Amino acid sequence: MADVEVHPGQRAVVELLGVLAYAELTAFDRLAEDARLAPTLDGRAALARMAAAEIAHHERLTARLHELGVDVVAAMTPFVAALDAFHDGTRASTWLEGLVKAYVGDGLATDFYREVAVFLPAPDRALVEEVLADSGHADFALREVRAAIAADPAVTGRLALWARRLVGEALTQSQAVMAEHDDLADLIISGTGDLTGVGALLQRITRAHMVRMDALGLPS
Amino acid sequence: MADVEVHPGQRAVVELLGVLAYAELTAFDRLAEDARLAPTLDGRAALARMAAAEIAHHERLTARLHELGVDVVAAMTPFVAALDAFHDGTRASTWLEGLVKAYVGDGLATDFYREVAVFLPAPDRALVEEVLADSGHADFALREVRAAIAADPAVTGRLALWARRLVGEALTQSQAVMAEHDDLADLIISGTGDLTGVGALLQRITRAHMVRMDALGLPS
Numbered sequence: 019m020a021d022v023e024v025h026p027g028q029r030a031v032v033e034l035l036g037v038l039a040y041a042e043l044t045a046f047d048r049l050a051e052d053a054r055l056a057p058t059l060d061g062r063a064a065l066a067r068m069a070a071a072e073i074a075h076h077e078r079l080t081a082r083l084h085e086l087g088v089d090v091v092a093a094m095t096p097f098v099a100a101l102d103a104f105h106d107g108t109r110a111s112t113w114l115e116g117l118v119k120a121y122v123g124d125g126l127a128t129d130f131y132r133e134v135a136v137f138l139p140a141p142d143r144a145l146v147e148e149v150l151a152d153s154g155h156a157d158f159a160l161r162e163v164r165a166a167i168a169a170d171p172a173v174t175g176r177l178a179l180w181a182r183r184l185v186g187e188a189l190t191q192s193q194a195v196m197a198e199h200d201d202l203a204d205l206i207i208s209g210t211g212d213l214t215g216v217g218a219l220l221q222r223i224t225r226a227h228m229v230r231m232d233a234l235g236l237p238s
Numbered sequence: 239m240a241d242v243e244v245h246p247g248q249r250a251v252v253e254l255l256g257v258l259a260y261a262e263l264t265a266f267d268r269l270a271e272d273a274r275l276a277p278t279l280d281g282r283a284a285l286a287r288m289a290a291a292e293i294a295h296h297e298r299l300t301a302r303l304h305e306l307g308v309d310v311v312a313a314m315t316p317f318v319a320a321l322d323a324f325h326d327g328t329r330a331s332t333w334l335e336g337l338v339k340a341y342v343g344d345g346l347a348t349d350f351y352r353e354v355a356v357f358l359p360a361p362d363r364a365l366v367e368e369v370l371a372d373s374g375h376a377d378f379a380l381r382e383v384r385a386a387i388a389a390d391p392a393v394t395g396r397l398a399l400w401a402r403r404l405v406g407e408a409l410t411q412s413q414a415v416m417a418e419h420d421d422l423a424d425l426i427i428s429g430t431g432d433l434t435g436v437g438a439l440l441q442r443i444t445r446a447h448m449v450r451m452d453a454l455g456l457p458s
Contacts, residue, residue: 040279043279043282043283043286046270046286046289046290047270047273047274047286050266050267050270050271050289051270053267054267058311059260059263059310059311059314059315059318060310060311062263063263063296063300066263066266066267066293066296067293067297069266069270069289069290069293070266070289070290070293070294073286073287073289073290074290076283076286077287080283090279090280091278091279091280094279095279098279
């Protein structure tokens, strides 16, 4: 539960906006860092543009938190450890690893946040859907990774292992977040109806992940 | 001279747009890197927002280069070595060094580009002036550095030395750029009238630098 004074019914909203605001800030960091791994100036500028788009989303979320009278830093702070641990545990060491992370990792996170947003009240639901809308990241990453695999199929195995590591680390950290944030967990369980509903939600996320791995040409 | 096919009269324009486009990309990189040195989430988000603003400028410049039928990468490439050398030679190792670089280094560069922009034909002159308009960087950096000096005057000496290193490295690299880019050098010499004019231009830049050092509370 975020350490801020809000109406109890809004706690889950503030938690979701808080985790997303910090997620966008770390996404910026990571894309900016990975931009430096780009083999060309074009690729570097492309990743820098994506990073800038994340900051625009971050600003939309913090503006809404301000509007709700919530301290932005207090709303983000509870999620710093888990999100930093995810990124520290999955630091890309090559341009292709960075792109797979942008496609597979961001895809998973986006699907998850989008499922949760469905349970939010109207204005915040629309806001979260807006900041989650793809800013062209996916297409760019997909195109580059597919081209690299076509040019050198030997990279497939290494990238598949890398994607598996991303999924494992994402699961670990999202469980840690849920365990510590009751309001967010309650929102998901009451929103989906019961644990069967939660199972169905996880199945949808898993299926979408397998479609992405397929699109990349990687075994999932 | 940029290795692109343009009308000879436009060569200096393409060179200036090219160097600025790459300068914005490296400014993004450096601000994104320095954001990670921030002692607070607020400060980190502030630098990330500045980095995003640089990319917006980069996009305005590359859109104009496209419009002129110029290959953007070809226009930026001649300036990569000098600008990378500047940043590699002045890598901030603390949050305050990063802010002094943002204020003093960007201030110098902006003054220089603005002086050159005066000699450009109408549409490009306005574009360059627009992308050079301060996006709030200066105020933020100034406020933070002044507060840090007030809290611990002992940092003054080290930061003054750092600012001197920034100026020295900027001079070295801008001379290297001028030596290799005749059209840009011609534009400045013919624009200012003669070498006396160039001297006056350098005096204006130097004076503005001293005003900035004074504002920071650092001896220049």
